[in-house]
Amino acid sequence: MSDWDARYSARTGKMRASEVRELLKLLDQPDIISFAGGIPDPALFPKDAIKEAYAAVLHENADAALQYSVSEGYKPLRQWLVQYMASLGVACTIDNIIITTGSQQALDYLGKLFISPGDTILTTWPTYLGALQAFNAYEPHYDRMIPDGGNMTPDAYRANARAAGGQVKLAYLTSDFSNPTGETIGRSDRMKLIDLAHELDIPLIEDAAYRALRYEGENAPSLLALDIEREGHIDQTRVLYSGSFSKTLTPGLRVGWICAAHPVISKLVLIKQAADLHSPTINQMVIHHVAERHFDAQVEKARKHYRQRRDHMLNALARYMPEGVTWTKPEGGMFVWMTLPDHMDGAALLARSIEQIRVAFVPGAAFHADGTGRNTIRLNFSLPDAEAIDTGMQRLGGLIKSEMDQVRAQR
CATH class of the missing domain: 3.40.640.10 (Type I PLP-dependent aspartate aminotransferase-like (Major domain))
Incomplete structure (x- = not known):
């Protein structure tokens, strides 16, 4: 059959590839520091x-x-x-x-x-x-x-x-x-x-x-x-x-x-x-x-483990992110949500981040039903260890500051 697209049902037009699932492929590249997937740490698996x-x-x-x-x-x-x-x-x-x-x-x-x-x-x-x-x-x-x-x-x-x-x-x-x-x-x-x-x-x-x-x-x-x-x-x-x-x-x-x-x-x-x-x-x-x-012991183990990683990420964000960038401070879970200055685009930042500093995250527009939120990104802290979090946030903070400096210089 030469034209499969003509045979698919109308609903397939609503189907989109998951940006998260696509970004998970980057995990196979050993030099990438990834904050992209919502992935549990396999070290915790019983x-x-x-x-x-x-x-x-x-x-x-x-x-x-x-x-x-x-x-x-x-x-x-x-x-x-x-x-x-x-x-x-x-x-x-x-x-x-x-x-x-x-x-x-x-x-x-x-x-x-x-x-x-x-x-x-x-x-x-x-x-x-x-x-x-x-x-x-x-x-x-x-x-x-x-x-x-x-x-x-x-x-x-x-x-x-x-x-x-x-x-x-x-x-x-x-x-x-x-x-x-x-x-x-x-x-x-x-x-x-x-x-x-x-x-x-x-x-x-x-x-x-x-x-x-x-x-x-x-x-x-x-x-x-x-x-x-x-x-x-x-x-x-x-x-x-x-x-x-x-x-x-x-x-x-x-x-x-x-x-x-x-x-x-x-x-x-x-x-x-x-x-x-x-x-x-x-x-x-x-x-x-x-x-x-x-179950109870496993949950307690996960809480202790992820709490330390969350704390490490929040501390790294406080050290390395430039003024004008904000983020959530979750009481649990696996994610921190970052809001960039209005002029910045998370997807464009991701492309530069992977090319220049080898750091991955998820652009925020993917999580908005109407495609807004382009100046937001999601960071996962459950999988990367303390060293990766520290190195990744330092690199990302430097890249964001460089982008902000360029915009200021053009004004």
């Missing part, structure tokens, strides 16, 4: 526990581990997650949980479930790039959701959605240590978002991929816990909690979950049956084995 778990699973229950299984997910893992969600103030049963192949699959399924072409999604500016990629396949429009309320009213959101040719269908955000900014939404703003979702009668997706990685400060209740407190029962709520083991145990086994009202889970089970039948049973069994024995 390798021995995982080896032990695979051996135990294959010794004790190989037939089940290697066989087809139910779409809802491995029952003992879902039971473990019921207890885990209870520790977050979320009372639920296994009927409120479905296992997904990573939280990225969860976002794709939720987009498939709720979005029709032309519908509007409310999300923060900026937001998680992977969510935009997952939702874009279903041809939505986006409107900016401001956690503290801003000037937008439910009627204004509805009017904007009608003008775009559809309805407001869902809201999405990361409430704790967001990707990309590292910022956390306070309790009062969480309540405002829940109120907005109820007034608009839409689901609210709570992406909780980084929630366990808090290094300081006080935990705010999850949006789902707050909605249960308001409504009295999880089956009356509209918050859809998306969780993952990728940042706490390991990303390679691709195990995530959705916790939500049972009617929603029932529909998601049908989607999963049609998509991949079920997530790999052996991986679910291994995650359960490791989580049951090591």
